[in-house]
Amino acid sequence: MQKPVRVVQYGIGPIGLESIRTVLSKEHTGRIKLVGAIDIDPAKVGRDVADLLHLSEPTGVVVSDDAAKVLSESNADVVLHTTSSFLGSMYRQLIDCAEAGCHVVSSTEELSYPYDRHPSIAEELDAVARQHGVSIIGTGVNPGYAMDALALMATGVCTQVHNVTVERVVDASKRRLPLQQKVGAGITEAEFAQKKATGKFGHIGLRESLLMVADGLGWPLSSVEESLEPVLADEKVDTPYLSVEKGQVAGIHHSIKGYVNGTCHLILDLKMYVGAKESFDSVTVDGVPPMKMKIADGIFGDTATIAALVNTVPLALSAKPGLHTVKDLPPVRAFATKLSEVKS
């Protein structure tokens, strides 16, 4: 009988909380077990995670703001890490995990392909991970799957590839409020311009996905072109959380292009806005043979990111020590599903 993988949840925002819910829902399979929870929010510290999830039975796992203590005392195998989109200010957390002997699966978008924005951090993470015999992986639905790993895999049955175009259209009406706010739903064009000028607006990870695909294909990019524009509502849109008037910003159109020898060969095009008529993911490979892959209704982002994190746990355990990207790990697949459950 295999022992369950012992998991610590590091960061209990909306994604971290759902990650805990998912891990708990899988505990009865005997494959995975929550053994710790870390967050600095005083409103959460000291509470049983069951309390945060409104579960009737306590789990015995109490939120702590003392990461070092949890990491050293929980005897965890893997840390599910969801504290930030950015590596710069946070990567010490990952090093702490590795030094405690824990593999790390993180939703940090900049970690999904860190070699461009943060080469020295990537080098340090890789060295520390190797030194402590653990793996560190950044993943999620996007970056980590929809616009990179899946795109690469679509080219895997082509003898020649001329161009790759990846599209993702997300109807933000069906997503949680923080995401609607993240894409600027309901703000004015002028406010959009102001947000854009901060350089911290738009989808995080598009550049990482582009560079991962280019790297995977062995295409040295001569230049990269990124654009971020508002999608304006062409009619009033009501969502459970907010309403957007006609002419206001409904969301973002974020696009990035990769050029080889001065010609564009790689396009990642992302639209996330409230009121999108059709959500979908697609990968189009102009190659031999051509490939047109489409996921109807799109991949539901919040759930999918949590799934990608939890499903990567066994891949992290079996990977060789070091920093990895999803292009270097086996294709992610569902983990610890149990079929005797009554289907809801």
Add this chain to the structure above:
Amino acid sequence: MQKPVRVVQYGIGPIGLESIRTVLSKEHTGRIKLVGAIDIDPAKVGRDVADLLHLSEPTGVVVSDDAAKVLSESNADVVLHTTSSFLGSMYRQLIDCAEAGCHVVSSTEELSYPYDRHPSIAEELDAVARQHGVSIIGTGVNPGYAMDALALMATGVCTQVHNVTVERVVDASKRRLPLQQKVGAGITEAEFAQKKATGKFGHIGLRESLLMVADGLGWPLSSVEESLEPVLADEKVDTPYLSVEKGQVAGIHHSIKGYVNGTCHLILDLKMYVGAKESFDSVTVDGVPPMKMKIADGIFGDTATIAALVNTVPLALSAKPGLHTVKDLPPVRAFATKLSEVKS
């Protein structure tokens, strides 16, 4: 500057010949180089492979029927192996390659997931591969991609999976004559029944794909149900190679179901026949979130199998020694594409 991967082609039937063509077409990238060719056909032995491909310039690679000599003298890194669909009578060829220190990427359908039909051969191949520090991998478009690796990857963003249904519909009108004959195009229902009774008819690898997906999901199958029926032409079908009259066999409908605890949770459904109105590949995951992935027009099998083989070369080189299946290797992606080429 990286040295090109040195490749031997072992088996020069229709697939092997196109594999050679593909390797040669990639030589200018400096990533791969053909250094040997093995076949027992007297009509091919002694001829430059350029001659077989009707190329104007000789390559210097001459077909030999002396596998041991080619393997020992070519200093090859990887053998592309395409001699048989079946392991039983042939696996010594793979052992010879491994003992010569060559990684093996093979189109042998039974090798794609050999643990069920050939557990002792699988064990021996794994042991020999480890002993000689090489990897052995069976792949192709199906098995190896469309109905297994891609299906697994579709579940990777699901927190829960209830059922997985994989469909592949191939319009055999657009495929080569051997494939049309393989699916029985133009024979009678009675002839189909006779062929079926031999146990050597139908698509090879469906059971392997099913077991790979079940294994990848950690689903212990309680039983497997397989069916093979003719698709009858509902009108006359003309192809460049043959014609099928109304009422004759147009091709096969080959289906396999995997049961867990007595309930069917996994369906692989394959139709290959001349006159199919729509070719496609699809993976439908009844899970959380649900996933509906579809490849319009389907993956063109002959080219895709060759692509899968050649694209797996770098994955074989970087895999740890041993016998692997595609579920344990990174997602396959196009290898040695060069973008400066004029698009045809």
